[in-house]
Amino acid sequence: MAAVTKELGSSHLRDLARLRRVRDRIDREYDRPLDVEALARSVNMSGGHLSRQFKRAYGESPYAYLMTRRIERAMALLQRGDLSVTEVCFAVGCSSLGTFSTRFTELVGVPPSVYRARADRATAGMPPCLAKQVIRPIRNREAPTPEDA
Incomplete structure (x- = not known):
């Protein structure tokens, strides 16, 4: 035995x-x-x-894990502000802007274009180590909806 x-x-x-x-x-x-x-x-x-x-x-599934990694990287690229949402979508390995935007919204709570517009304000003056925690996407569709916020 x-x-x-x-x-x-x-x-x-x-x-x-x-x-x-x-x-x-x-x-x-x-x-x-x-x-x-x-x-x-x-x-x-x-x-x-x-x-x-x-x-x-x-x-989570391998696909969900992959999409979370892609969204985390997309968030960083959108914060930089030098790429369009479409460019960011393809830079992180997504082949469909619609799927990217839907998954981004599910994980982050706002569409990528809104996130890009708000990104600078959200972490202004914050040390990078804290900013990373603040902007980390939430997995498993836990992001608050606009009605919850």
Whole structure:
């Protein structure tokens, strides 16, 4: 029985290491076309198994994690103010302006154009380490709606 438990434990650790490699790849390559099947192949898992295990380990699907990373980067680019919303959309790896705007609004609570207009005021005079926490997107559609604010 101990041998079975030990093998299950080492198998679990191997799966966690593979999930971490997927997460790290998403963090590095968020601006490239990534899909669950390609991510799964890179760690010798099926797409379904990767999705289930990733969600169990990190609380969201690989696609949701990827979109959150893209939105975080988009927020930084929009704050700079030198790129249009469309340019930011494509710079972070999104191929559809509509999908980008919808997901941005879900995570941040306002459309990208409104965020860009408000960004300078929101963190004016704030140290960058605090500004990063203030502007971090909220995951899992938790952003307050205009009626809630």
